[in-house]
Amino acid sequence: MCCVVVQVLTKDSVTVSVDAVVYYRVSDATVSVANVENAHHSTRLLAQTTLRNVLGTKNLSEILSERESIANSMQVEHRRRLLRARNSRKHPKEASISSDFISSELSAL
Numbered sequence: 001m002c003c004v005v006v007q008v009l010t011k012d013s014v015t016v017s018v019d020a021v022v023y024y025r026v027s028d029a030t031v032s033v034a035n036v037e038n039a040h041h042s043t044r045l046l047a048q049t050t051l052r053n054v055l056g057t058k059n060l061s062e063i064l065s066e067r068e069s070i071a072n073s074m075q076v077e078h079r080r081r082l083l084r085a086r087n088s089r090k091h092p093k094e095a096s097i098s099s100d101f102i103s104s105e106l107s108a109l
Contacts, residue, residue, distance in 0.1 A: 002040060004047045014060045022047045050078050 004020045024033045024043050032039045054074050055063060063070065 002044055002047070004044055004051065006051045008052050008055045010055065010063065011057055012059045015088070015090060016055065016063060017059065018051055018055065020047060035090050046078070050074055050081070050107045053077060 002024070004018075004022055006018045006020070008016045008018055010016055019046050022043065026039060036042050037046065054070060054077055058066075058070070
């Protein structure tokens with residue numbers, strides 16, 4: 001488990017601070033240790049990237065009113081990244097970590 005805090009610029013140019021909790025499970029410890037220097041840090045970076053990609057396409061009002069659907073879309077986006085990584089094997093560190101975004105608390109700055 002890790003906590004991620006990200007500053008995101010929304011589609012309508014509002015800066016939003018996002019606090020997210022990420023639960024993850026390493027599915028292949030050997031690959032994780034052999035291919036990733038710091039799996040925890042890599043997971044945090046992947047979570048930040050996914051949050052920015054998803055929230056950067058939404059307006060502030062959409063973020064505040066559609067939290068559940070945003071959480072689901074982040075899970076879908078993350079699973080797509082994992083599948084691409086597994087298929088290409090270019091980024092085995094992403095393929096060896098299975099993450100679920102459980103909750104995120106949003107607050108506008």
